Amino acid sequence: MSNSVQPESPVQSVDRAVTILEILASRGEAGVTEIAAELGVHKSTAFRLVAALELRGLVEQPGERGKYRLGLGLVRLAGAATVRLDLSQQSRPVCERLAVAVAETINVAILDVDAAVNIEQVLGPSAITTHNWVGQRTPLHATSSGKVLLAYLPEPALTQRLAEPLERFTARTVTDPARLRKQLDAARKDGYACTVEELETGLNAVAAPVFAHNGQVVAAISASGPSFRLAKPRLAEVAKAVRDAAGEVSGRLGYVPAR
Amino acid sequence: MSNSVQPESPVQSVDRAVTILEILASRGEAGVTEIAAELGVHKSTAFRLVAALELRGLVEQPGERGKYRLGLGLVRLAGAATVRLDLSQQSRPVCERLAVAVAETINVAILDVDAAVNIEQVLGPSAITTHNWVGQRTPLHATSSGKVLLAYLPEPALTQRLAEPLERFTARTVTDPARLRKQLDAARKDGYACTVEELETGLNAVAAPVFAHNGQVVAAISASGPSFRLAKPRLAEVAKAVRDAAGEVSGRLGYVPAR
DNA sequence: CATAATGTTGCGCCATGAGCAACAGCGTGC
């Protein structure tokens, strides 16, 4: 029976496990007998719940026996949430200004296994479409954000990605891995990547990397628009603005560029 | 059946719940059907596991329906672990020096619902007893650390605390709420609180607050000893040393005092 | 507007989570 002032949990053992985390958060350390007493369960029950949390790193045991405390796995999980929250908060105002400055649709995308996932979108004043990209997964090789995220992958991960066939979406989609690699090299050098009608006919985009405090690329900011508008030489101007905006967000996340 | 490369979890549904947290950490957001697919369970199972986590704040749902993401409850739990780790690390050397300087038993206590819990103890060279206070819960109104932690509670929480009868431990225990409030006012003004034979006959103590970077009181540092030794006027000298030590720990935690 | 997909709920069943008893290990007092 859970706390009487709360609605009953649909999964009692998950509820108990969370209570254990809270006990450890408030006390710092606790033993099995102590946790069992506070939970109102048998100590073998408490022991198994703690062991399940320990197996996944949410709880750790400093010694071979005895007291338990919260584990680094919990801090890592929370860290993932904090980075995402921070990224959204820091990027929002920068993207709003960028959308006005370049008058195109701005997106923030993060890497999710084998796709770029858009987590934020700001429409420019000239936006033709109100297509909502947020939540959508887009192919890495055929989007500007995807190319940026690929460019900063560790080499083994990149090799593995490019070992699989690259799907063609338009006549201009880059499906040759060697040619794509050259584009990624250029992206690292230029500080931005472009796509020209590679995902959809008539759609161009340019993206730049967002670095976290530790130098890792955590996101890409992109501007996209119709090919007739977002083409040379204006594409280079927009690219520069996007790169500067991404740099500003990186700075807000604590990134100090190497000189 | 859990991941075949890991030892089997003693509580399958806790294991699944943690996997859900990891899925949300890596993807940012995910829906019930997506989570169910990745867990290899029915979507009603996934739904209930997510609901159990949501009930406790580890997961949240931005809209009324649809995608889920990691909740602030997780960040709070991890934050508790991080603050505690930092507090212990920063306070340890300061408390060791203080113990030598004042030759009494030094403790660090944090607030846990309705009690002060000691998380750190350093014995002075003149310690008569080797009584271990670590892990013990002590009453707020009858200990110096407790009075400090009470002094910095938000007013509603303090009012609620003082609405309940205050237990008498010795003839000198303060059980009148109005008199205790006056002592708390003095504690805020002086920067420390004292108890004189209020918890145990023959035991005196003095404590000062430790502030976190955001100005909140996260702990109290205290010196305790026998009444015959830790009495006026020496008590005032020890109080000053404890206040300075607590100030140093506060500074190490990023607190900048108001001028 | 119809259809498909996703999220949510009630219900019955069984696999899992729970408690019991016992054991192993450690800390403490004599």
Added chain:
DNA sequence: GCACGCTGTTGCTCATGGCGCAACATTATG
């Protein structure tokens, strides 16, 4: 050094909590 008490851990059995199924509600898409 030993006995005792306490805590942590494990094997076993069984009752129940967690699960999947079917159905419904809601939303998104063509």
